[in-house]
Structures are given as structure tokens and as C-alpha cells.
Amino acid sequence: MGPSTGGRTRLSGMQKQVLSLYRGFLRATRSKSPEDRREIESFVSAEFRRNSKQVDRKNFIYIEYLLRRGKKQLEQLNSPDTVGLSSMNVTFSETENPKN
């Protein structure tokens, strides 16, 4: 990850992808009921924060894996039938022991 185009922000390309995914999740929760939204938001926010602290920022392969998995989860969340966290509970236990 070389330095990005410059300007005011100095985010790497990978950081931009992570932030973009986070935006996608936060936008997706807007279409859910208020309590689903609160629950999903606190879960998603906790996941991103936990990974931002635990994952080595140079571990690109693992971050790319998390990005890919996150995009799939976002697709699921964006389907109107998804209201809850059943798929997320699975991923939660999965990420308890990150295989990196």
C-alpha cells in the first residue's frame, strides 16, 4: 500500500475500502426497523472497532479476507428479508478466533 493521491487525507487504499464497507453497513441499517437498526449498528460498530484494534494493519491478506467476507454479509443484510442477526451470530463466533 503506497501513499495515496495525497491532499488533505492520508488514507491508504485499503483503509478507504474498509471505511466504504462501514458506510455501506450503516446505510443498509436505515431500511430496518428501529430496534433491528440499533442492534445491527451496535454489532457492526463493535466488529469494526474490535478488528481495527486486533488486526495488524500490515496483515493485508487477512484484511482482504475480512473485506470480502464483510461485502458478502452486506449483500445479505441488503436483501429486504434480512431483519436480524442469525447470520451474524455465526460470524461472531467465527471471528472470536481469527485464523491469522
Place this chain on the structure above:
Amino acid sequence: MAARGGALLKYLRVNVEALPPTRNPNNNGLFGLSFNAICRRFSEEVRGTFLDKSEVSDRVVNVVKNFQKVDPSKVTPNAHFQNDLGLDSLDTVEIVMALEEEFQFEIPDNEADKINTISLAIDFIASHPQAK
């Protein structure tokens, strides 16, 4: 030269004066009013309008002050999210998302990445015709 300018001015003035009476007939009652309202709303949706900058500034400052991790006393129009308010990049995303909801329009990723101060947020929103 002066005569031509005068003629032009007269023409313009007549035009401006002629519009309001025909547009807003008082005897038309309720129907006339709602018809005008519909016309106005329709044209606003098509073209979009720019919000007043001081209004944008107040609303942006309010959104940031209401963000739970922010000390409201530190929020000034020039505050930098990370340097002055102690927020990280994930918090900044949350604030920009809250601004999207406040102003009811979507901020594209490449613009959102650049918004890291309150004044940049105000400038972007005030220059965006879709912001409501």
C-alpha cells in the same frame, strides 16, 4: 448608449412587475394556493436548491454536538474531527452518515473521505443542490 440602457431597464422592470399579480390571484382561494405550492415543490425537486450557509452551519454543528463521543464545548465551525475532537476514522464515517440523514442526500465515497473538518462538511453540503 444611455437611451438603450434605459430602454433595457424599463423592459426588465415591466417584466418583473408583471409576474406576481398574474401568478398569485387572490380570488382563486384554496385551489390557487395549493397549485402554486405544487408548482414550487416540483421545480425544486427538478433543479434542486442551495441551502443557506448559516443554516447548514448550525445544523452541522448540532449533529456533531449530539454525537455521543464528542465534547460539545469543543465543537466550533473550524474543528478537525481527529485533531480537535479526538475522533478516529470510524467515528468520522458515523458523523458523515448522520449528516447524510440530516440533509437527506447521499455523499459519495470519494467526497466523504475528504470531509475531516466541520467547515469542509459545511462547504460540501452548502454547495450540494440535493441537500434538504
